[in-house]
Amino acid sequence: MTIWIWLGIIIVAVLLAVCFGIGNYFYNLALNPAKDKSFVFKAPHNAIDTQAGRNDSHHQWFEQAEVADEHIESSDGLKLHAYKILQPSTTNKWAILAHGYTSEAAAMKSPAMQLYKAGFHILMPDARGHGSSEGRYIGMGWPDRLDLLRWVDSILLDYPQAEIVLYGVSMGGATVMMASGEPLPPQVKVIVEDCGYTSAKEEFSYQLKALFRLPSFPLIPLASLIARIRAGYTLGQANALAQVAKAKIPMMFIHGDCDTFVPSKMVHEVYKAAKVDKEIYIVPGAGHAGAASVAGEEYWGKVTSFINKYVK
Numbered sequence: 001m002t003i004w005i006w007l008g009i010i011i012v013a014v015l016l017a018v019c020f021g022i023g024n025y026f027y028n029l030a031l032n033p034a035k036d037k038s039f040v041f042k043a044p045h046n047a048i049d050t051q052a053g054r055n056d057s058h059h060q061w062f063e064q065a066e067v068a069d070e071h072i073e074s075s076d077g078l079k080l081h082a083y084k085i086l087q088p089s090t091t092n093k094w095a096i097l098a099h100g101y102t103s104e105a106a107a108m109k110s111p112a113m114q115l116y117k118a119g120f121h122i123l124m125p126d127a128r129g130h131g132s133s134e135g136r137y138i139g140m141g142w143p144d145r146l147d148l149l150r151w152v153d154s155i156l157l158d159y160p161q162a163e164i165v166l167y168g169v170s171m172g173g174a175t176v177m178m179a180s181g182e183p184l185p186p187q188v189k190v191i192v193e194d195c196g197y198t199s200a201k202e203e204f205s206y207q208l209k210a211l212f213r214l215p216s217f218p219l220i221p222l223a224s225l226i227a228r229i230r231a232g233y234t235l236g237q238a239n240a241l242a243q244v245a246k247a248k249i250p251m252m253f254i255h256g257d258c259d260t261f262v263p264s265k266m267v268h269e270v271y272k273a274a275k276v277d278k279e280i281y282i283v284p285g286a287g288h289a290g291a292a293s294v295a296g297e298e299y300w301g302k303v304t305s306f307i308n309k310y311v312k
Contacts, residue, residue: 026223030204031138031231033129037102045210045260047287058110065116072154074128074147076232081105081132082125082151085116093311094155095120095165098148098172100289101138104131110292111167114300118307120165125151127175137231140200141175142238148179152188162187163311167303169194170262170289173254174240177270180251181243190310191247192303194254195289198266200238206263244270250277252306256286256294279306 028035040046070082083105087093095115097108105124112122127144128135139147148166155162164187168176173196180191197203201224205216224235244251251274255267264282271280281302283291292299 022219022222024226026204026208026219027226027230030223031140031227033102033135033138040207040211043211046207047261058113061113061116062106062109069132070123070154072150074143074150076143078128078134080125080128080134080147080150082123085112085122085124087116087119087121091119091121092159092161092163093120093165094123094159094162095167096123096125096148096151096155098125098144098166098168098175099127099130100170100172101140102130103170106131108169108172111169114292114303115165115167118300118304121159123151123155127171137227138171139175139231139233140203140235140238141171141178141196141240142200142233143231144171144175145178145182145243148175149182149184152185156185156187160187164188165190165192165307165311167192167194168196170196172196174200174238177240177251178238178243180249181246184249188249190250190252190307192252192254192307193270194291195256195259195262195267196240196270197262198239198241198269199236201235202266203262204235241270241273245273245275247274247276250306250310251279252303253278253280254283254291254299254303255281256283256288256291258285259288259290261288277309 065085068084070084072080074080097111099105099108105126108124112124116122126133128147129138152164166176173193176191177193177196201220205220208214208216208219228234253267253271255264257264283295286294
């Protein structure tokens with residue numbers, strides 16, 4: 001070979017190594033649960049609602065409740081964990097609660113308490129890679145949607161007459177939206193999502209620009225390629241907008257109009273895509289995941305009113 005051919009090979013190899021390194025960096029920043037994400041959450045535009053932890057009643061309720069640990073196995077062999085809280089009296093009403101990005105099931109105590117008081121048995125899963133569930137990556141709702149269906153099946157084994165509500169916040173909101181496009185058993189009656197994103201690709205593109213002032217191309221495709229290699233899915237696949245368009249059951253969409261973590265414009269896109277019985281609820285002054293704490297009783301009044309249209 002001539003020196004020019006060798007030089008070309010070296011240049012290509014260096015470029016590939018650089019691309020892989022860049023893609024791997026952004027993959028770890030976004031999808032590796034072991035990677036510190038304080039840089040992301042400390043950014044001013046990513047501030048999470050500060051009112052959410054001011055009322056300790058839900059912590060006290062959870063400590064006094066009869067909480068059981070449940071486990072299932074995912075389709076790819078992960079041991080997944082959830083908390084289960086049963087009503088003292090017989091009921092077929094169930095609520096499965098999906099938590100947010102880098103969070104855990106225990107963070108869903110407040111909605112668990114509200115829905116328990118409304119008469120529902122409660123199941124609070126830890127998403128893969130979070131809490132006490134196994135997993136080496138964050139699923140952004142895509143593999144998690146199938147995990148959610150496994151949790152539904154686990155309820156139906158013991159409660160075949162169950163009437164199930166899927167409720168999720170942030171990444172959990174995206175998860176229940178992504179589940180909406182799958183063939184759901186008739187026992188799943190309604191879905192409520194709060195501040196979920198349209199897709200992982202769009203959310204990360206938004207964050208890339210806000211955090212680094214960088215364009216999505218070619219960084220998002222590179223990170224998506226690494227995600228395909230390391231996690232088995234691409235950022236484009238994790239698409240709540242496309243899944244909602246296939247939904248067959250009623251859905252409620254909630255968002256705070258001051259949300260800058262997941263831009264509030266995204267809720268209007270998923271709401272428009274849904275071709276089912278639906279309702280949209282925008283909470284003035286609420287930041288990310290802050291709609292319930294800002295609106296208080298009104299929030300839960302609207303949520304339970306919507307649910308009760310479809311759950312006996």
